[in-house]
Amino acid sequence: MFSPKIILALILLPFINYTNASEIILKDAQNFAELFKKQSHLTPHLLQTQYLDIGSKGIEIFTPRRIKSAENMLSMINHNKHVYNQALDICLPQIESLKSEALQTLNETQKVLSQTQSASVYIVFGANNSGGTASVNGLVLGLEVLCSLAQSKEEFKDVFMNFIAHEITHVYQNRAYVTHKNKPEPTLLFVSLHEGIADFVSGLVLNNISNAEILRHTYGLKHEKQLWKRFKSQMNGIKLGDWFYQTDTTNQPNDMGYWIGKRIAKAYYERAENKKEALITLINLKDANAIYRASKYNP
Structure with a gap:
């Protein structure tokens, strides 16, 4: 409703x-x-x-x-x-x-x-x-x-x-x-894609990794398999946990949810034959799970 x-x-x-x-x-x-x-x-x-x-x-x-x-x-x-x-x-x-x-x-x-x-x-x-x-x-x-x-x-x-x-x-x-005919459900996956797509587009336009991203990018590449295993088990829930705005006992950098979302967006974009249509789909973000499945992201 x-x-x-x-x-x-x-x-x-x-x-x-x-x-x-x-x-x-x-x-x-x-x-x-x-x-x-x-x-x-x-x-x-x-x-x-x-x-x-x-x-x-x-x-x-x-x-x-x-x-x-x-x-x-x-x-x-x-x-x-x-x-x-x-x-x-x-x-x-x-x-x-x-x-x-x-x-x-x-x-x-x-x-x-x-x-x-x-x-x-x-x-x-x-x-x-x-x-x-x-x-x-x-x-x-x-x-x-x-x-x-x-x-x-x-x-x-x-x-x-x-x-x-x-x-x-x-x-x-x-x-x-x-x-949209339906209001997006704010699952962890949706929020991560919402933010990660913006980081991905920024990198695409400016051809760089911003200073604000360097810490989580470095950490993410080093721990990608472990991060993904934990994220995947939580991604369809609505609790953001330590993925956004705070950290817990995992000692990971803040906002690693941005980085996971960016990695999924990047994988989706790179697999797409029509890059222009891929970006439009990412911006619309009508179905976060469909984008994840199509990306085949699985470190």
């Missing part, structure tokens, strides 16, 4: 006017920079009225599960001021010089995935808990987190481009899910 939000999305789908032009929108980040630099003592009221209330669609997307509230964001700022200062002093100015290349990455991902409409990229400051997210309306990048993942300008460029390619893929996935 569809939720009210899904029903509304299906009703409104023919009338949604997605943008045909790529944009990198810095207004939110600039608003935060102006507020942060001129106020020696930030308050929840100042954050709310001079940042969140005047925010773009990106702030609207980023607030519910990430920023949460002005009080929560201020607490994170007060405990991590060096993180925000680094992003403001080093990474925000660098984005201006990367805009042209970022637009090229957006357009190339759109082309690779046979999509006719693009989406806006909103650069924001959040509560130091998320590098990015996506909705049907666009992708939002949390600059303080992205900047903390890099030790140099070259590393930040790598992180920035890979997050753009990854999150724009999620935009196209989310748009595809809206058109």
